[in-house]
Structure formats: structure tokens, C-alpha cells
Amino acid sequence: MSNEKQPPNTVSDDRTTEFARLVVEGRLIAGPQVRDECARHLKELASLNIRQDIWWDLEAAQHAIGFFEEVLCLNGGRFEGEPFHLLPWQAFIVGRLFGWKDQDGWRRFRVVYVETAKGSGKSPLAAGIGLYGLVADYEERAEIYAAATKKDQAQILFRDAVAMVDQSPLLATRLVKSGAVGKEYNLAYHKTASFFRTVAADDGQSGPRPHIALLDEIHEHKTAGIVEMMRAGIKSREQPIIFMITNSGTDRLSVCWDYHDYAVKVASGVLKDDSFFGYVCCLDDTDDPFQDEECWYKANPSLSWGIPGLRYLREQVTQARGMPSKEATVKRLNFCQWVEADNPAISRDAWLATQDKEFDEQLLLGRRCWAGLDLSSTQDLTALVLIFEPTEDDPVWRVLPYFWLPENGLARKAEKDRVPYTYWQEHGYLFTTPGAAINKRHVLHTLSEITARYDLQGIGYDRWRAEDLLALVDDEGVSLPEIVPVGQGFQSMSPAVDEFESRLINEEMRHQGHPVLTWCAANAVYREDPSGNRKPDKRRSTGRIDGIVALIMATALTIGHEANDEGELDDFLSSPLRA
Numbered sequence: 001m002s003n004e005k006q007p008p009n010t011v012s013d014d015r016t017t018e019f020a021r022l023v024v025e026g027r028l029i030a031g032p033q034v035r036d037e038c039a040r041h042l043k044e045l046a047s048l049n050i051r052q053d054i055w056w057d058l059e060a061a062q063h064a065i066g067f068f069e070e071v072l073c074l075n076g077g078r079f080e081g082e083p084f085h086l087l088p089w090q091a092f093i094v095g096r097l098f099g100w101k102d103q104d105g106w107r108r109f110r111v112v113y114v115e116t117a118k119g120s121g122k123s124p125l126a127a128g129i130g131l132y133g134l135v136a137d138y139e140e141r142a143e144i145y146a147a148a149t150k151k152d153q154a155q156i157l158f159r160d161a162v163a164m165v166d167q168s169p170l171l172a173t174r175l176v177k178s179g180a181v182g183k184e185y186n187l188a189y190h191k192t193a194s195f196f197r198t199v200a201a202d203d204g205q206s207g208p209r210p211h212i213a214l215l216d217e218i219h220e221h222k223t224a225g226i227v228e229m230m231r232a233g234i235k236s237r238e239q240p241i242i243f244m245i246t247n248s249g250t251d252r253l254s255v256c257w258d259y260h261d262y263a264v265k266v267a268s269g270v271l272k273d274d275s276f277f278g279y280v281c282c283l284d285d286t287d288d289p290f291q292d293e294e295c296w297y298k299a300n301p302s303l304s305w306g307i308p309g310l311r312y313l314r315e316q317v318t319q320a321r322g323m324p325s326k327e328a329t330v331k332r333l334n335f336c337q338w339v340e341a342d343n344p345a346i347s348r349d350a351w352l353a354t355q356d357k358e359f360d361e362q363l364l365l366g367r368r369c370w371a372g373l374d375l376s377s378t379q380d381l382t383a384l385v386l387i388f389e390p391t392e393d394d395p396v397w398r399v400l401p402y403f404w405l406p407e408n409g410l411a412r413k414a415e416k417d418r419v420p421y422t423y424w425q426e427h428g429y430l431f432t433t434p435g436a437a438i439n440k441r442h443v444l445h446t447l448s449e450i451t452a453r454y455d456l457q458g459i460g461y462d463r464w465r466a467e468d469l470l471a472l473v474d475d476e477g478v479s480l481p482e483i484v485p486v487g488q489g490f491q492s493m494s495p496a497v498d499e500f501e502s503r504l505i506n507e508e509m510r511h512q513g514h515p516v517l518t519w520c521a522a523n524a525v526y527r528e529d530p531s532g533n534r535k536p537d538k539r540r541s542t543g544r545i546d547g548i549v550a551l552i553m554a555t556a557l558t559i560g561h562e563a564n565d566e567g568e569l570d571d572f573l574s575s576p577l578r579a
Contacts, residue, residue: 016061016095017045019088028088031298031336033280036267041096053103054274061099065091067132073167074124075160081167089301090125093279097129097241102274106239109277111231113218113259114245116281117299118333119308122245126214127160129243133212134189134196135174139237142194142211144187147230149221154198157216161187161196201226209233212241219249219256227255248282248336250328253418257338282336289335290317299336345497345524345536345548346504356510364388364398364454371450371459372486372553374546375469378437379406379413383546384447385517386454387554390508397503397558399511401547402450404443407432419519419543429516440469448478460486460553486553494533496556497526503555520547 020038022028030038045056065086072084086094093114102108116122130144146161148154162184165171178186187196199208201223213230221227227242234240249256263278265271287295296313297303303310313334320330327347328339369388376382381403388398405413405421410432414421424430431446433439450456461469463485473480486492503509511517524545527537536549 013062014058014095015065015086015088015091016099017041019092022088028304029294029297030301031280031282032284033264033267033278033282034089034298034301036264036269037277037279038092040267040269041092044100054108055101055103057099057101060101061095063136064094064098064132067136068094068128071136071168071170072128072131072164075163075167084124084128084164086125087121087302087305087307089279090121093125093277094129096277098132107241108274110234110240110275111242111277112244113263113276113278113280114243115248115260115263115279115336116245116301117308117336118247119312120281120300120302121307123157123160123216124164126216126243126245127157127164129241130157130161130196130212130214131164131171133241134187134194135171135192137211137239138192139194139211140192142189142192143209144194144196145199145208145210145213145230146197147199147213147215147226148217149201149226151198151200153217153220154200157214158184158196158198199226201229207233209236210240210242211237212243215242215244216246218244218246218259219251219254221255224255224258248332248338250332250339252338260338280336289331289337290321296335299334345501345526346521348522350504351511351518351521354504354507354509354511355513357513359398359510359512361400363394364400366455367391367398368455368457369400370457370554370557371447372550372555372557373443373447373459373461373469374550374553375440375443375461376438376546379409380438381405381516381544381546382438382443383520383550384443384450385547385550385554386450386456387509387551387558388454389558396507397509399509399517399551401511401514401517401550402431402446403429403516403547404431404433404438406436406438407434408436417543424516429514440472444469444472444478447480451480456481458482458484458557460484460557462486462488462549462553464488484557486556488535490529490533490535492556493535493552495559496552497534497536499559500552500555517547517551519543520545524548 019028020041023030023035023038024042044054048055068084068086074080074082074084097109097112098107100108114122130146133139133142134144146154146158162177165175165177165187174189174191176188176190177184178188185197189195208230210230210233215227215230218227227244230242234242244259246256251257259278260280262271262276263280266273266276267278281299281301283289283295283298287298289295289299293310300308300313302308316330316334320327331337332339367388369386371384371386374383384402386400388400390396410421410425421430425432433442447459458481461483470483523543525537526534528534536545536552538545
């Protein structure tokens, strides 16, 4: 007997509106965006006597829902061959998508974005929508595409559609498959000269005119190319659908985040777009999925019906608690949380626990300290981080960071990177240097000022980036403490990573919540070699991590780790830090 929550037992001819009411009344658990989208549906129904540009066609909604439940069958595991009875959240999506019409009688929603946790049933839902568009939409020469960046990814959703055809007596006799068993590549509906096939960005195909385009795993799309290719082709169709499905992602500079953010804003009324429909399963800001199972239902809309199951989710949470490197993956895939990196190096809770914004920097005077300098080559972030040793009165390591970017184009860079560089610069968290590239002379002069102010013992640096700075030291006649090369390979960085992590977890270190350093901490990920040695990985991180790299180099000096490995050049040549 399943111990999942049982949803309210209600029967309604209008299952779309009934679901919306249950959610808005709090009788079905849902996250903030879904609550807003349900309220949007009810508000639009209430405004039909005023608005003339949209209308609710209940018969069309019922027809689409009926197609799933009377024509389609599921495939795989315990669902093999069972009729596709839509769960309430699925019926809400199908009904809302096919029931709302514009003033000309065509479907109003042309772009749909669906984001749920892994295993909720997005792919069969999308495949069913594709098959409906192929045979039940009365569209002549309909082109239905399962689209992705790679052919293999596109095939996953297409195989669901082929399996549904095989399971359905009504479709199996009407559709013609092309390709060997298990390698099908086309479904043809000759009555309307229509087809359903895959398309990928790497096909090099041009000119698709989709009636319905199904885009899978949008969070894996590195660019908006395939989305824009599909959208460019719908202009000749009267009621096309771009139907996107995805898990949550990591990259907030991606096309996936763009649509996620847009869906949230449209549902809440911040933006108005009658042609866009989003269903984003997400937690409320105060929810902690590792502490409260109640919020799991917000990210897993099928959980009340035993999919994917409480046992499975409990196993995922248990493993994530025991393996910090899995924490971000579980939060993203199972609880729809956008994390900053696939395997974050630094726990958010650990970072916040070591934050001390009220510390008086005057207490750093006379304390020995070491510095790590991560110098950019031209236009990227340069970071200098000092770490001060504990004292009897203050028995923790204290962190003090400095950051620079070129002054020219700062606003454009802020807009492009979607990072508040200008705000940080205005409030003293980020320094700028004249010109379009980092002015190393400015960095050098700050180092000189720091040397005069604090008891600086040494400066750790990446020798592959600092030749110009070292030459300037002689030219300017600046007096600095010992400048120590810190190798960026596994053997050099791993002991410092271990020491930094130990200080952080054991709360033996304090930082001041500096926003740029905190941003770097949120972005940071580690790369591990077969021996278990770790180092920061700039390539896999979703944003700049220079502040954490500098902090780890400074930490290396505090434990007397001065890298001078003979094999460092080979390590350098294969290192993602050179990206």
C-alpha cells in the first residue's frame, strides 16, 4: 500500500479548471509558479465577459484530454500497455494548451515551457502532444519534430512516441513507421501528408516548418540555436506549438533559464504574454527539501500518485547527505532547484555559517597574513585575497578580498554576464582599472599599499599569468614580500583545497560576506583526479571563481606549500584553469 499523499477525490467535466481551483484553494500542494499559473487561468475565465480577444473552449480541452486516455497507451515498466490516464497536473497542461483560443478560433498558446523534477512524466506527455498534432489536429502537411541539440537526445522523446504507436491499436493501423525495429526515424500519417521525426542542431537542416516542435532537456542546450530554428519556422502555421520540457539547470546565462524566468514573470503578471504558457514546478524560498518532505510534492507533481515514489526520493536525500558532491545534483534533478554548479565545491550553509559582517578590520593590523593573487590576462576578473592567521583573542582565520575589472565596457559586461558589476563598483566591492584590459600597475600599487598596511608574509601567484606583473615590480621599484609561485595542478592545489575545506567546515575561518567573493564561492566546483586529489575547475564552473582560487593559493602559503613540481608543465597543459 503506497504511503504517498492521496489527492482530493473530485470529478469534474472541466478537469483543467478543477485542478486550478484545488491548487488555489490549497487542497493540492503546488509551488509558487504553478499557484500563479492556476490563478491566471481562473482570472482569465472570470474576465471572459470583458475580454474579446481570448475564449475558453471546454470541448476542445476535453477532446485533447480524451485523445490521451482513449487512444494512447503508456510504455515501460509497470505501465506497459496501460491507457494513458492523465494525472491532474498533466490534464491541466493539456486542457489549458488546447482549450484556450484566440479571437480567430486558433489556439492562443504558441510557446509552452514545462519544468518538473526527474521522473514526473514529462516525456510521455510531450510525445502524446506530438501524436495529437500529427493525427487529431486536422492540420494538412503537419510537421512534428522531436528536437534537441544532438540527434541522440532527440531520439529519446521520439522513441516514446513510437512505443505509444505500437501500443495503440488505433494508431498502429493508421501510421506508417520508417526504419528497422528500434531504429525508427519517421512516423507518417498519409491521410494529411504529415510526419513526425527528429531534428537536431547538428543535422545542418534548414527550413523546418513545425506544426508542433517538442524540445527535450532544454537545460542541456548550450545556445538558443535549436529553439530559434523552430520558432523561425512557425510563422507559416496558424496554431503551432513550441513545447519545451526540462529539468532545472545550473547555468543562469542559458536559454533554459531565460524561459524559466520568463514563465515565472508571465504567471505572476509581471509580464503579459497571451501566447505563452509555463508550468514551472519549484519550491518556495523557505523550503528545504533535505529537512521537510512536505515540499517534495511541489517539485514532483506526480508524487501523490506514487511517481517517482517517496522511497526513491528518500534514498536520493540520504545519499546527498552522505556525499556533498551529490547534493547539487539531487537538489536540481529531484527538487527543481537551480544550483550554481553541478557539484559545488562549497556548501551554501557552510559558507553562510562562517560569515561575519560585523568584524572590525582594524583588528587585522599587526597580524601576519598571506595573499593569493589570481591575475587575469586581459578583461576578466582579477582577485587578490588575504588570509590572516588566528590570534589568542580571535582564534579564527580572517579573509579579506580585493577584486578588479577593466573600466571600459563595465556596464556592457554586467549586462552580458548578468552580474551586478556596476553595483559592486559603485559600492566599493569591485575596483576598476583604466582602459579595456586589466592595468597590472594598479594591482601592483594596491599590493604595495597592502604591504605597508598589513604584516604580509608572502604572495602566492599562478606563474603562468604573472610575468608582466613581476617585470613591473622591478620597473616600478616596488618593495613586496616574497612572491611565491603556486602551481595550479592537482599535486600543488589539493593539500590547500583540503586545508581550506577543513577550516570552512569546522568554522575555523571567517569572511565578511563580501558579495563578489560569495558569488565566486557559489560558482566554484572541484575537479578530481583518479587519486582523489582536487583542485578548482574554472571550465566546469558556471561563473567566475577567481576569488576562491586566490583564497586557496593564499591557504597554500599558510601551510608552507610552495609548489615546484617537475611535472607541473604537463599538468598545466591539460588543466581547465587555462580556459
